Amino acid sequence: DQQVKQNSPSLSVQEGRISILNCDYTNSMFDYFLWYKKYPAEGPTFLISISSIKDKNEDGRFTVFLNKSAKHLSLHIVPSQPGDSAVYFCAANSYNQGGKLIFGQGTELSVKP
């Protein structure tokens, strides 16, 4: 049972344009969501998070939107830069799951100059 889903395995965007990465979840008990970026041969690096009491969180070029009714979140990167090329994972957590993160399958973003 895949509780967190990223249905797009890859995304290609032109430098300077907006990248939108999507994530869906099925467990309504999730109350905290995170996005991670992962380069090959490195561990995931935290990007941005959002609590279920909010619908938007912004940090520089990165904005995460949460639509609880649709059980959907998205990560917007604007403007996209070639250094943003990596695999992006969304993850979710709920207090009653003991703090563990459940990850989506990842989306490989390629930003072309």
Added chain:
Amino acid sequence: SAVISQKPSRDICQRGTSLTIQCQVDSQVTMMFWYRQQPGQSLTLIATANQGSEATYESGFVIDKFPISRPNLTFSTLTVSNMSPEDSSIYLCSGRDAGYGYTFGSGTRLTVV
């Protein structure tokens, strides 16, 4: 946020042998976790490492195969026992601090031949 040092970064092992992976955190974390990322797949939680007691394993993972220790708040080990080629994966440790921040080690790329 915490910094996690994980070693070894990679290893090639013979089937039937065991490998122990270590993670050292530079500050106290409330929780530590071990994940596996099989080729092209998401991060799958193996277990939660509990300080001074037996780890809590996820469905499909057992202590005999993946014994875990966490003798203090800043150190944990995962052993992959009696390895087979199917155990070839990236193994990652993660720590959660009191502020709900999750940090990952750089991963151990294991190849079993």
